[in-house]
Amino acid sequence: MIEKGKISGLQMAILLYPTIVATAELVLPAITGEVAKQDMWLSPIWASFFGYLSVLIAYRLHSYYPKETLLQYSETIAGKIPGKLIGCGILFFLLHTNGMNLRDFGEFVNGNFLEQTPLTVTIASMAFVCALAVRGGLEVMARSSQIFVPVFILLFMFIVVLLIPALNPGNIAPVLGEGLTPSIKGALVPTQWFNELFLISFLLPYLGENENGLKWGMITTTLIMITLVITNLLALLLFGDITSSFTYPIMDAARYISVADFLQHVEAVEMAIWVTGMFIKISVFYYAAVIGLAQLLNLSDYRPIVFPIGLLLISISMWAAPNLQKLTHFSSTTWPFYALLFQMIIPILLLLAVITRKKFSKTQLS
């Protein structure tokens, strides 16, 4: 195996948690609010079912091939050439999605704080930091996120608590005023964020012995779901009907904080949350892509390809979309279906193939 590090179940959870929450925390209220209106806080709950399913599928596949990642066993299951093709598809998806993540990061930082700074500079500096983390290996990433994630959660709680006086609980009514449909429709995009948990299949092989991957996967999904429900409730109770009219509702919520006339202007906190979260998110996607490519090409070490892939990521992030409008449009219309194919359908097909083959071979044997 080219990755020699081992991580614990908790570390895996701590890597995956910001991987989903980071992007969602900022734009989820705007995207779900658009269709789900005052029921938007229910959407993450429906979407989380896909998260559980994703973890379950990855874990089942893992139990058949405990030492291999998604790209390796797809080759074993589907055969050499089709397996490599699937691998290429998944790699493309990882790189593309990560490019979009990087772009999201850059757009946010440039749109809200560093207006004059070239987008490339913001993106490239983030990519560089992530490259160093990925180059350090899985253990390094896990340990750095052990430092960052508590800070991430603490700062998020800070914003939530400070906003409580400004919230209006009445905004939540009428609950299910138009039935379940709006909240389920609102779950479409978050569903695919939850499906990003399929990345667990790149981490499970490196879990230390005696670690319960399934248990930690489920815990992670639940924590993510709770965080996203809180995020949506926060935006809903503060802004009500106008939530979806903001680009980054939580950002505007953080700017709204004013306690006793002196504790205000805390948007830097929101920025810190976003940057730490995005750092881990991009690193995890980046790591999956790097290790995937190394396995696809049967390299003996993945370190030499870290920086080249980083350059590719920067380019992809620039190519991803001409502006924020198109980026948002793509990631809320096309991307969910495109992601569904790689994050859910391919793993399901692989799992079905394994199960039927096992059954078939058993009947042959007996």
Next chain:
Amino acid sequence: MKLLQNKGKQLLTITLCVIPIFLSGCWDRSEVNDLALIVGMGLDRTDEGDIELSAQIVNPKAMGGQGSSENSQSGGQPVTVKTGTGKTIFDARSKLQEKVSRRLFEGHNRIVVIGKALAERGIRQHIDFFARFPNPRLRANVFFADGKASEILKIMPNFEQDSAEVARELAELRIGMKVTTKDLLQQLASESGATALPRILVDKSDSGEELRVNGTAVFKHNQLIGQIDDALTRGLLWVTDEIETASVTLQPKDAKDYISFKLLRSSTELIPTIKNGKWKMTITITSEDDVVENETKLDMMDPKIIDKLQKQLNKRIRKRIKMVLDDVQEGMEADVFGFADAFHRKYPKQWKKAEDKWDETFPEIEVAIKSDVKIRRPGRSGGPQGVPQDKEATE
């Protein structure tokens, strides 16, 4: 070259070479002494139909040197007001920038004052700037000026540094309504189609000019349709559950003198009902008061007297609310009370059908007012002060 053979050191060297590239240019560097901090903004409409933006800018010379007399002579006023005119707010802002040597910065803007001439042409189109441009915050308080907004900003108050701070503090005291940019955005987007803004006035007296929050401006479908005075505004605050500080002074029956009460807390509930297609609203108010002044000879410890006073207080509150309902619900037909939201929340299905006809439905809604005042304590004294024990009046 031996140094570079170590892989770690190679990386370090590369990093050290790369870092200076980023140090050479700081695109978004902004020093405090390059910024003109705007603390208040006023919007007016010129006779040509353009927007006149007035900005209250902190005077850097007057800052920091408050203690020394030398500075206060040369520094002058703590804030200055500059104006610019343009087609949009941002256009006016760029004209304004031409007159200011520092970069304008709205991050600390506390108030937005909308002048009458502009408000008459609608406010929705102008508020977008405050929710789109990166600098302004949604927390800024919005006011309506029954004249020119720039006049309000030009007032130099006695207590605070600038008029923006006075206006914000007055809003915070809840003498009138408190509307932030966020609240205004919500009101404009709400189903009721009505908006209310606190009215700010200049109070001229011998001791100088001071600001005063007094009354409310009512908008319907983005049109200014009327203004209500202070007394009605208090009634409106009772309905919208925004009342925080209130003093009520009563003249008990058969008494010449007055008793004053101080409101401790109050909560209002709007309970909508739809029965047989008839829409009805019940306003339930529960509040607690303390006696703070008693001019009469009545004993404030007597439960019977307190009962009577409570009844009188209830009547007073109901009358207040009735007044504002007559004026705003039936007169202006503008739903600034949040009835639409209350109906939508409780009856989403019926609301969906009646949504378009709300303007016709609203004035017809039957309103019942229930008030439950509880007088909690007599204050520091029990019986009337300065009256011999045996001369105290009983009822």
